[in-house]
Amino acid sequence: MRVLMVHARYRHPGGEDVSAATEAEALSALGVTVERWTLPPEDGSGVRAFGRAVWNRTAAAELGERVAAARPDIVHVQNFFPTLSPLVHRTAARLGLPVVQSVRNWRLVCPAATRFRAGRPCDACTGHAIAWAALGRPCWRDSRTATAGAAAALGLHRLIGTWRRCVRAFVCPSTAVADVLPASWPRAIVPNMADPGTAGPGGGPIIYAGRLTPEKGVSLLADAWRRFPGLPPLHVMGDGPARAALEGMPNVVLLGQRSHAEVLERLSTARAVVVPSLWPEPFGRVVIEAAARGTPAIVSAAGGLPELVEDGVTGFVVPAGSSAAVAGAVQGLRPAMRTAARAAFSRRFAAPVVAPRLLEVYRSCL
Structure with a gap:
């Protein structure tokens, strides 16, 4: 099997970046041919950055080129926001390739990706195609504009059916994640994995x-x-x-x-x-x-x-x-x-x- 694994790194490196890399290495160990397309963190802001988050034609074109070169059987998208835009999902589906999307944060149901606001858990946007409750609030990056942009970008693709039509499986690391996605989306629970390593002595701080x-x-x-x-x-x-x-x-x-x-x-x-x-x-x-x-x-x-x-x-x-x-x-x-x-x-x-x-x-x- 040949897999094209797509991942846009975060501004602040963290567990999602490590999980994406670990999956690629573990699949390779099973004999899967993994072609990795890893993008640097997005560095823009304002209207242009918002446009890329909604409909990034440049990223979609590059995906097409990579598909032509690697000839994968499947496209696995790790993090796509905001660098890539869901246009990569639509492009892969148009090319006849099944798409798998990892869901390691709450971005698909919360513009801030945290389900947390004003010092407490928040589910005001969960369950809604458009995150109306987030509009006018600085939920993401302490910015009302950035939050509205994220809500619009994700809401648009809910409305035009990108997730429902173009993704064959949403891979969730926990039941907690799977349970908040729309019931009509195909979900699979596969926990994050780690290299076995060796047990340590413990006893410290x-x-x-x-x-x-x-x-x-x-x-x-x-x-x-x-x-x-x-x-x-x-x-x-x-x-x-x-x-x-x-x-x-x-x-x-x-x-x-x-x-x-x-x-x-x-x-x-x-x-x-x-x-x-x-x-x-x-x-x-x-x-x-x-x-x-x-x-x-x-x-x-x-x-x-x-x-x-x-x-x-x-x-x-x-x-x-x-x-x-x-x-x-x-x-x-x-x-x-x-x-x-x-x-x-x-x-x-x-x-x-x-x-x-x-x-x-x-x-x-x-």
């Missing part, structure tokens, strides 16, 4: 790795480590506007932005990884990367996170918004959770186990 933004629950971490000074050290990798909430705190080490390789190395020696998100995380890649190294996770009951952790066995699932619950989970960690986390990863999220499931989705679309 609690790790947080990710963007330091309000929806990620950074304030909860600050509150938990302030109220419960006996907790193990917290090492924080990442940066963002919520960094100030953790600055100057005893027993909290701010490591700043680190490479993906260093994050994985530190996860191996961590006591646990903590993901205290307030927004509904579609998945939570750091959880499975930690589990691959035998490190349990403490996650909030938000979005797809509870699907990744067996509460009390491979970590803990705590109520979203409760710093006391986070602290209690840290205090309740047990050595046996390391073995359980690694075993669960090997069974559910290891690339050699998950990649064949994605290959089956491809075959079902041919």
Whole structure:
């Protein structure tokens, strides 16, 4: 089988970029010929950028050229917004190729792709072809104009049937994601995958790795480590506007932005990884990367996170918004959770186990 995998990278590199690359490598290991078309992050703004997000003829033409050269059996689109526009889906379908679309964020149901606004989860636009509730609000990039542009671009393609007619399967990493898509869209649940790696020694600090933004629950971490000074050290990798909430705190080490390789190395020696998100995380890649190294996770009951952790066995699932619950989970960690986390990863999220499931989705679309 030959696959053309299309992905537009993000301004801030993150889990979706890693997931796209991991899938390509895992499929190649199965003997699939994967031609990768990876675009740099979009660097424009204003009317021209909005036009590209709606109907990017240049990207569509290049897709046609790549199809002619690679002669794929299927086109797998990872992230398309805003660099590519859904015109690539329409072009691939016009050329007679089945299209698979990964859904690793909430963009198809929320212009901001977060389902989070004004400090709390928001579903005002979920279930509507046009995100009318977002118009006039600075949901995306703190800009009313950018938000309106995103809503218009995605709404137009809902109305003209791009998703319904041109996509054979929407590949969702969790049930939480699949459940918010329109019922008429064909969906397949295939979790994100990670390289098996090796289990680490653990026993070190609690790790947080990710963007330091309000929806990620950074304030909860600050509150938990302030109220419960006996907790193990917290090492924080990442940066963002919520960094100030953790600055100057005893027993909290701010490591700043680190490479993906260093994050994985530190996860191996961590006591646990903590993901205290307030927004509904579609998945939570750091959880499975930690589990691959035998490190349990403490996650909030938000979005797809509870699907990744067996509460009390491979970590803990705590109520979203409760710093006391986070602290209690840290205090309740047990050595046996390391073995359980690694075993669960090997069974559910290891690339050699998950990649064949994605290959089956491809075959079902041919």
